[in-house]
Amino acid sequence: MRSFGTYGYVRPEQHYIVPRTTEVADFINRVKAGRYIVLFAPRQTGKTTFFRLALNTLTVEDPTYFPILLDFQTLRTAAPVTFYEQLYYQIKRQIESIFQKRGEAPSEALTQFLADTTLTDHFSMEAFFENLPVIQERPSLL
Numbered sequence: 001m002r003s004f005g006t007y008g009y010v011r012p013e014q015h016y017i018v019p020r021t022t023e024v025a026d027f028i029n030r031v032k033a034g035r036y037i038v039l040f041a042p043r044q045t046g047k048t049t050f051f052r053l054a055l056n057t058l059t060v061e062d063p064t065y066f067p068i069l070l071d072f073q074t075l076r077t078a079a080p081v082t083f084y085e086q087l088y089y090q091i092k093r094q095i096e097s098i099f100q101k102r103g104e105a106p107s108e109a110l111t112q113f114l115a116d117t118t119l120t121d122h123f124s125m126e127a128f129f130e131n132l133p134v135i136q137e138r139p140s141l142l
Contacts, residue, residue, distance in 0.1 A: 031065070070090050084125070113131070
């Protein structure tokens with residue numbers, strides 16, 4: 001039996017939601033066009049739920065997309081060293097989760113890339129995200 005989700009993560013199979021099909025389609029079109037997307041609304045209005053549902057829909061439609069969801073809320077007061085260590089932990093965990101959900105194993109190249117990565121500052125984070133698509137796009141590395 002469904003109920004109204006009043007806290008935490010909203011799960012469509014457990015909670016009532018408004019599907020927002022038109023908005024999800026628009027979001028997906030913007031992602032595919034390489035556009036930046038900003039979701040701006042008051043607290044508790046479904047931004048995270050919308051974002052998760054849209055990304056789920058996107059990856060079902062086109063499994064070449066590889067969304068990595070990060071929560072900076074928990075890191076907002078962390079010292080820089082802790083921030084980057086925990087950020088890398090979240091990224092790695094998300095990547096492993098995506099492969100697990102897809103019933104696949106990461107390539108040796110991706111596994112090595114992750115093992116060799118250390119995030120220490122915004123420069124290393126930028127380099128990580130610049131090089132991650134290269135690892136994913138080169139079939140010889142997969």
